[in-house]
Amino acid sequence: MFRFEHPDALFLLLLIPVLAFIHLYLAKRRKKALEAFGNTELLTELMPNVSFKRPTVKFYIMLFAFILLIVTIAGPQYGSKLQTVKRKGIELIVALDVSNSMMAQDIEPNRLERAKRAISRLIDKLQNDRVGFIVFAGEAYVQLPITTDYPSAKMFLNSINTDIVGKQGTAIGAAIDKGIKSFTTQEDINRAIIVITDGENHEDDPIAAAGMAAERGIKIYTVGMGLPKGAPIPVTGGRSNDFMKDKDGNVVISKLDENTLQKIAITGNGAYIPANNIRNGINNLVDELGELEKSELEAKVYTDYNDQFQYFAALALLLIFIEFLILERKNRRLKHINIFEVKEEKNK
Structure with missing residues (x-):
């Protein structure tokens, strides 16, 4: 490497x-x-x-x-040896809502951008833990398999946008289910899923999914993005005052569903963090995750980098x-020599 x-x-x-x-x-x-x-x-x-x-x-x-x-x-250095190292930590999946409602601007600059900043701060505070990303809207996908490579995690985080999932909607239950399946097969290790969304679930039963996670010993934490009073959803590529409208022509107002997110967190034996206190909430979340018992994690890293x-x-x-x-002036003795000159053969 x-x-x-x-x-x-x-x-x-x-x-x-x-x-x-x-x-x-x-x-x-x-x-x-x-x-x-x-x-x-x-x-x-x-x-x-x-x-x-x-x-x-x-x-x-x-x-x-x-x-x-x-x-x-x-x-410049080249990694000459790939070595398996053992560290103590937990496994963490961050499930990020990328539906169009996350572009609402009731929190600046918008819900999605504020969520990405919070995830970035969370990654900065992790030590030896594995982390992975799931993005979801109407469906859920693994954006980053679980890893200890934090620089790569930030790179993947920067690439996330609302176009990354084709089907719109908010399937929180699918995101939790995908998170459960995305952990490693290593046993005796503490795991947690952090769901970051505005909570407007329209696709499935997230409470039941949180219960399934709790049965497997996986804690579910929810982070609410947005405000209860809500905000309109900007139209992608439209003018600054263009917002999504329903079939009757009324502007759609996306509101934070704190009630659902609190129920998910309670069922998942975790905690709910509101967006208006997200900085302190992330710090408290890191402290709570730090209290979970750490298990030995194996990771492949390059060692003995050669200069x-x-x-x-x-x-x-x-x-x-x-x-x-090379002199700036021509050499007097060599100026008549031109190695690129092709001598003409004399006509016999």
Whole structure:
């Protein structure tokens, strides 16, 4: 597995196009200055030892050397050994509602975005626990199989939107059922499902699903996204004041169903967290999850990363040395030699 020990250093690569642009700009100015001074062909004859191409060649050699030095600073490494390590933790499934109602803006910037931020904070607080994602609307799908790779989890989290599930609706029961089936087969381990939704269930029986989870020792926590007074649902791709309407032309108001979410949490031996107190709620949830007994979890990780920076550094130094050897002026002794010139055969 290849990685950079200091990936932030790669942002220095943004300087490359800037330096190239500056060089092109100055070269163009020099060319215009020579043209204003006199005929360029005549000037070339008058200055036979002056090279107009060598400074450009020297610049791009140094530019490439600079790129290699940036890569060297970033610390390229290659994982040489895949090792099984054992850690103590729990397994956690986050089931996120991605139905259109999650775009309502009764909490800013909208319910879905606020939910993703809360999940991101939750991931930051996890230690050695396995986490997975399920997305649901009218149906439920596994977005991320359970893993200890938190950077990958955040990457998958950022890609979640309301278009990720084709069938609209809110099937909380299906999400819980999918979560139950998504845990590993390892025994004697504490597990929990966090359902993040506005609670407007229209598809199935989430209370019964929570009861099935509780029978298997899986705790169900619910996080309510939205406010009881509700808000209209923006139309995707429409104007700022375009909202979803029912068949009679009335604007649909999506309201938080706290009653259902509280029943799910109680049945699932968990707790309910309202959106208006989500930051403290997530902190309390992490504390409660931390009190669950940790079990040994096995995970595959790369160890013994070997540094590869020396190859990039050596090549960069070689380019710098080559650039030093190339003179900006033509060599008087070698100027008549042209290895690319094809000699014409004399006609016999």
